[in-house]
Amino acid sequence: MSEKKRIAILGSTGSIGTQALEVISAQHENFTAGNTYSTKQCRIVD
Numbered sequence: 001m002s003e004k005k006r007i008a009i010l011g012s013t014g015s016i017g018t019q020a021l022e023v024i025s026a027q028h029e030n031f032t033a034g035n036t037y038s039t040k041q042c043r044i045v046d
Contacts, residue, residue: 006034013038 007024011017017038024031 004030004032005039008033008035009033010037011039012036032040 009017009020014022021036024033032046
C-alpha cells in the first residue's frame with residue numbers, strides 16, 4: 001500500500017483552489033490537504 005501524498009494548496013478559496021480541494025476529497029485514499037492558504041476568511045470544510 002502506498003503512502004498518502006500530502007498536498008499544500010495556495011489560494012484555496014479561489015476557483016482553482018476549491019476544485020483542487022474537491023479532487024483531494026474525492027481521492028482521499030491517495031491524497032491529504034496538508035496546508036491550505038488563503039487571503040480570504042471563509043469556511044470551506046465542514
